[in-house]
Amino acid sequence: MATGNFFQQVTLPQQKSQNDGPLFPAVLSPSSTTAVQLSTFKEAIRAHKPWLESILLKSGAILFRGFPVTSPFDFNDVLEAFGYPEFSYLGGRAPRTQVIGRVYTANESPLHMELPFHHEMSYVPDFPTKLFFFCEEEPGEGGETPIVLSHIVYEKMKERHPDFVAQLEEHGLAYIKIASDRDDPSSVTGSSWKKAYQTDDKNVAEERAVKQGTKLEWMGNMAKTITGPVAAIRFDEATGRKTWFNSLAVAYNVPTSEKQSTSVELGSGDPVDYDAMKDMLRILKEECVAIPWKKGDVLLVNNLTVLHSRWPLIKPPRRILASLCK
Secondary structure: OEEOOOEEEEOOOOOEEOOOOOEEOEEEEEOOOOOOOHHHHHHHHHHOHHHHHHHHHHHOEEEEOOOOOOOHHHHHHHHHHHOOOEOOOOOOOOOOOEEEOOEEEOOOOOOOOOEEEEOOOOOOOOOOOEEEEEEEEOOOEEOOOOEEEHHHHHHHHHHHOHHHHHHHHHHOEEEEEEEOOOOOOOOOOOOOHHHHOOOOOHHHHHHHHHHOOEEEEEEOOEEEEEEEEEOOOEEEOOOOEEEOOOOHHHHHHOOHHHOOOEEEEEOOOOOOOHHHHHHHHHHHHHHOEOOOOOOOOEEEEEOOOEEEEEOOEEEOOOEEEEEEEO
């Protein structure tokens, strides 16, 4: 199907259809067989933005493939064409670095490590609503960015663990992290408190943390961050569905060496059900879609309804850039 003689929806073998709904994710390519200019792509984004947003709402994510996006500069131009306000990564826990404009590195932890499923910044009360990813260098093998529809995870968890889900809905979650004053690039949650709160001043860090519902407890040059309780299940008004909006998998699927610095508990102070967590991880793996990256791919994700992850890189190189939007 083409729109405005520019976009066409295409199918890939990895896509899934949930309950006879639209394919997840939607995949859009140029409808023209002639070379497309970046300027034309940007014009088409602006002209067809309402249609693109309707696709995003129905599918949860859109993969743009085959468009002339070759550099971080091009990716930044695409972001500007969409026109969504930029979201600050204040309080973020992943090591990330600005590349240019609104473009940042994705999680800078070692690429052989798996990044557990999560909604971006679900551990604070204010979070981005949309995420963009851009493939500057496609992986030799592995290194996919799997995505999964959050309401599917919620429905399956409620079916299998109704009591635990009821606890989550009643009490929410509290997230705890011990952050150094230096970034730890070996960790998936290795952002220092200085980078997370964009300051070297402990008092300023405390002020900024409080605005995000986070308490800082100082341990010398380290900070114990305690956030929450915050909702672990959210209702998405646009789709009318409850979503598994949390970072539980990050706390329960990080390497053993990181478990002392990253943890989560129910808002009541009780521990999280371990058997339910094992089931959750299985569901996430079973229901996700992992499309191998191609150079120039741009992936737009609805952060309110879709969780994302990172599979381990088997064969380098790989360079995926990202941007967060309100």
